[in-house]
Amino acid sequence: MTTYLDSSLFTGMLREGVxxxxxxxxxxxxxxxxxxxxxDTGDNMLMTLRAGVAGIQSGKALGENSYAASQGMLxxxxxxxxxxxxxxxxxxxxxxxxxxxxxxxxFAAAMxxxxxxxxxxxxxxxxxxxxxxxxxxxxxxxxxxxxxxxxDTLIPAMERSLEHTPxxxxxLKDAGVVDSGGAGLLSIFQGMKDALHGVVSAEDxxxxxxPQANYVDLSKFGPETPLEFxxxxxxxxxxxxxxxxLETFDEKxxxxxxxxxxxxxxxxxxxxxxxxxxxxxxxxxxLNHAQQYGEFLTIKIENMALQHHQESNAGNASFKLPPKKxxxxxxxxxxxxxxxxxxxxxxxxxxxxxxxxxSTQDFLDAFGRINAQHILVFPNNPNIRMxxxxxxxxxKDGDVDVVPSANIGEGYYGIASVDRDNADGEEVLAGxxxxxxxxxxxxxxxxxxxxxxxxxxxxxxxxxVGYSGKTMLSGSKLxxxxxxxxxxxxGAADRDVLLIFSGSDVPAPEAEAFRAAAAAKYPNLEIMLNxxxxxxxxxxxxxx
Amino acid sequence: MLSFFSDxxxxxxxxxxxxxxxxxxxxxxxxxxxxxxxxxxFEEFDSHAFYDMLRGGVIPTTSAQGExxxxxxxxxxxxxxxxxxxxxxxxxxxxxxxxxxxxxxxxLAKYPxxxxxxxxxxxxxxxxxxxxxxxxxxxxxxxxxxxxxxWAKTEVPKFPMYxxxxxxxxxxxxxxxxxxxxxxxxxxGIRPVIHVDENGKMVSIGKETGRNKAVAxxxxxxxxxxxxxxxxxxxxxxxxxxxxVELAKSMLLEKFGDSLRILTTVVNPTIGSHCxxxxxxxxxxxxxx
Numbered sequence: 027m028t029t030y031l032d033s034s035l036f037t038g039m040l041r042e043g044v045x046x047x048x049x050x051x052x053x054x055x056x057x058x059x060x061x062x063x064x065x066d067t068g069d070n071m072l073m074t075l076r077a078g079v080a081g082i083q084s085g086k087a088l089g090e091n092s093y094a095a096s097q098g099m100l101x102x103x104x105x106x107x108x109x110x111x112x113x114x115x116x117x118x119x120x121x122x123x124x125x126x127x128x129x130x131x132x133f134a135a136a137m138x139x140x141x142x143x144x145x146x147x148x149x150x151x152x153x154x155x156x157x158x159x160x161x162x163x164x165x166x167x168x169x170x171x172x173x174x175x176x177x178d179t180l181i182p183a184m185e186r187s188l189e190h191t192p193x194x195x196x197x198l199k200d201a202g203v204v205d206s207g208g209a210g211l212l213s214i215f216q217g218m219k220d221a222l223h224g225v226v227s228a229e230d231x232x233x234x235x236x237p238q239a240n241y242v243d244l245s246k247f248g249p250e251t252p253l254e255f256x257x258x259x260x261x262x263x264x265x266x267x268x269x270x271x272l273e274t275f276d277e278k279x280x281x282x283x284x285x286x287x288x289x290x291x292x293x294x295x296x297x298x299x300x301x302x303x304x305x306x307x308x309x310x311x312x313l314n315h316a317q318q319y320g321e322f323l324t325i326k327i328e329n330m331a332l333q334h335h336q337e338s339n340a341g342n343a344s345f346k347l348p349p350k351k352x353x354x355x356x357x358x359x360x361x362x363x364x365x366x367x368x369x370x371x372x373x374x375x376x377x378x379x380x381x382x383x384x385s386t387q388d389f390l391d392a393f394g395r396i397n398a399q400h401i402l403v404f405p406n407n408p409n410i411r412m413x414x415x416x417x418x419x420x421x422k423d424g425d426v427d428v429v430p431s432a433n434i435g436e437g438y439y440g441i442a443s444v445d446r447d448n449a450d451g452e453e454v455l456a457g458x459x460x461x462x463x464x465x466x467x468x469x470x471x472x473x474x475x476x477x478x479x480x481x482x483x484x485x486x487x488x489x490x491v492g493y494s495g496k497t498m499l500s501g502s503k504l505x506x507x508x509x510x511x512x513x514x515x516x517g518a519a520d521r522d523v524l525l526i527f528s529g530s531d532v533p534a535p536e537a538e539a540f541r542a543a544a545a546a547k548y549p550n551l552e553i554m555l556n557x558x559x560x561x562x563x564x565x566x567x568x569x570x
Numbered sequence: 571m572l573s574f575f576s577d578x579x580x581x582x583x584x585x586x587x588x589x590x591x592x593x594x595x596x597x598x599x600x601x602x603x604x605x606x607x608x609x610x611x612f613e614e615f616d617s618h619a620f621y622d623m624l625r626g627g628v629i630p631t632t633s634a635q636g637e638x639x640x641x642x643x644x645x646x647x648x649x650x651x652x653x654x655x656x657x658x659x660x661x662x663x664x665x666x667x668x669x670x671x672x673x674x675x676x677x678l679a680k681y682p683x684x685x686x687x688x689x690x691x692x693x694x695x696x697x698x699x700x701x702x703x704x705x706x707x708x709x710x711x712x713x714x715x716x717x718x719x720x721w722a723k724t725e726v727p728k729f730p731m732y733x734x735x736x737x738x739x740x741x742x743x744x745x746x747x748x749x750x751x752x753x754x755x756x757x758x759g760i761r762p763v764i765h766v767d768e769n770g771k772m773v774s775i776g777k778e779t780g781r782n783k784a785v786a787x788x789x790x791x792x793x794x795x796x797x798x799x800x801x802x803x804x805x806x807x808x809x810x811x812x813x814x815v816e817l818a819k820s821m822l823l824e825k826f827g828d829s830l831r832i833l834t835t836v837v838n839p840t841i842g843s844h845c846x847x848x849x850x851x852x853x854x855x856x857x858x859x
Contacts, residue, residue: 150633150634196742196743256603279638282636282638285633286605287603287605288603289603306603307602307603308603369757370757370758438758439758442754442757442758442760443754461760521780522759522779522780522782522783523758523759523760523779523780525758525759550780550782551780552759552780552781552782554756554757554759570758570759570760570779570780
């Protein structure tokens with residue numbers, strides 16, 4: 027039981043925070059998608075926190091050392107979340123000012139200051155980030171007992187808050203991750219809690235002091251690479267009395283100016299020091315503007331295309347990327363068709379179809395590449411369904427449902443109607459089945475032998491046939507004629523939407539002519555022509 | 571003197587401002603690193619080029635205007651002894667109006683003899699546009715700002731807007747529509763029907779298969795909810811789909827006769843950044859929203 031926090035315990039807790047963050051550094055880097063996926067949140071927070079610990083001196087009181095740590099972080103802060111982290115500890119230091127020791131209630135009050143300070147550092151606070159995790163943790167933690175109770179209730183609250191971040195921030199949800207800054211903060215406080223419980227881990231000796239140098243890959247930004255993310259620009263400016271009146275200087279217009287020329291602004295003033303972090307395409311303008319008010323103490327500018335790296339997820343992480351709720355696997359061939367399936371939401375498109383049935387192993391491999399709780403498989407062909415079902419029974423790392431889409435049209439509409447926000451899998455499947463039942467799919471292909479259509483028209487080998495399911499519906503020497511007659515037999519007059527996927531053998535102008543003919547014949551249809559590029563089927567026509 | 575303000579999120583253009591005596595507040599949007607202020611950074615809105623850029627995968631962003639922006643627009647008016655009436659887009663869709671409130675509060679403390687009225691259209695684009703023009707009519711007919719604010723209490727809820735959306739990634743990203751379920755939209759020809767409710771928020775209320783049925787459903791709302799439709803303007807707003815506008819026009823004229831006053835607006839780029847291309851909405855006078 028620890029009633030009071032003193033300087034040496036606080037120091038130990040910060041050191042343990044460094045160790046914990048260091049262990050989780052790679053995982054946190056890989057979570058980084060907001061505001062830009064530059065993959066360095068873990069590194070930045072770690073370097074910031076280390077700079078803080080380096081500022082601590084033995085023999086100083088709690089209030090002094092928490093201030094020293096916050097000053098160290100102020101000077102060492104890197105990156106968006108690093109700067110916010112430094113503000114969190116600046117707030118904490120303010121709450122601990124003048125104190126030799128503090129109890130749980132006193133620490134909770136200082137955490138309140140930390141929340142205030144963190145929210146104040148960002149011009150537009152975005153919920154679902156590090157500040158939310160801090161605030162929700164601080165609001166929930168129980169300060170009525172000892173410090174262990176405080177941290178034992180703080181950590182689960184922060185964990186819940188972190189898990190909830192994708193609900194607050196679409197970018198996280200889209201990427202299927204939790205917020206990286208929030209994860210870093212949780213990791214630090216986990217380490218602090220461990221220290222409180224007497225855990226002392228080995229020094230994180232493996233850490234290079236400047237991890238950046240180890241993996242900058244200059245080839246990531248070549249002569250033709252578009253400048254997609256701009257520059258992460260940070261500076262520490264000493265406001266100068268020959269340039270501004272320090273008494274009356276208001277930093278807000280400067281922060282607003284930064285907001286107007288850049289993104290991800292985190293900026294604040296601490297006495298005569300002004301710290302700014304901004305993402306911009308023109309760092310020179312930022313520096314010139316800022317220099318009107320003072321002189322630079324430090325400047326750091328990095329091309330974010332180089333920061334954005336994909337390291338493999340190292341094994342010792344204490345939290346993994348959370349799986350997506352739903353993952354979708356389907357089967358198609360043809361470049362255009364594959365792209366179309368991806369666009370409507372398929373995670374994995376296995377190459378295959380009528381003449382090339384994927385194996386059970388192909389499905390298992392695809393399942394393995396998706397990190398999802400519930401995988402939905404759309405085989406798009408009765409002949410492929412068995413292999414998919416076999417794979418579903420063999421797969422152990424998640425639920426798999428095979429939705430028996432018999433053709434491309436059913437699969438396409440079925441996938442488009444998967445409601446990813448609905449946690450009830452049965453309801454989702456019911457919605458998918460409903461929409462699949464409302465579409466009709468036909469194909470136009472070349473007859474490989476002499477045959478007869480359902481209404482008795484003879485079709486010779488090498489001519490074009492149109493069919494739906496197993497029923498031969500039209501035949502003609504001309505591809506377009508077979509296709510239009512197929513639409514007719516499929517009841518196009520009573521439908522609202524026609525999707526056409528043209529095959530690899532059909533020249534674009536011919537496909538366009540077919541579209542125009544269908545539009546003229548069925549003025550009520552909304553028609554969308556896509557270059558599917560699939561083999562065998564010259565046209566796949568989907569009516570809804 | 572009264573200064574009548576509106577904003578570009580209401581689809582009102584400088585030409586119309588000159589015609590109706592309106593002062594325009596410009597709502598910016600950001601493409602990449604460039605902040606674009608409508609009718610400041612360009613003279614004419616090239617809607618086709620803008621929405622084509624969105625079709626090509628660019629998603630602009632927008633952010634709330636700061637307090638100082640409103641001070642910049644309003645203070646010269648107060649300083650010159652003018653009062654202000656501001657008819658603006660929905661406060662339910664942006665935080666910008668908190669900043670406006672703060673700016674106005676400070677200015678009124680500084681200019682205690684001045685007055686400020688505002689009408690929250692609880693809408694965007696065509697819907698706000700329709701209400702702005704109604705207010706312009708009322709001012710022309712000699713109504714006072716107090717009377718207009720009274721009028722707005724009962725009449726703003728009588729201008730509904732129903733619209734269809736095409737590319738839902740814009741709405742999903744901005745998170746400003748509730749009830750959008752599965753990925754639907756123009757890709758499969760099944761579009762959500764969205765309604766701006768009495769609180770000025772967007773709610774998805776169903777879906778329709780095929781363009782014709784979707785537009786017909788919008789027209790059906792005009793028929794079923796309409797009240798004195800022909801005595802007011804019917805405004806069609808679209809994000810670069812003139813062929814759907816023609817379809818909607820012909821359906822409306824068929825139902826209501828040739829005397830129907832139909833105006834068309836192109837959804838302004840700031841709101842368009844949240845709606846995406848190929849959307850169509852109709853605003854009309856009705857028994858309720």
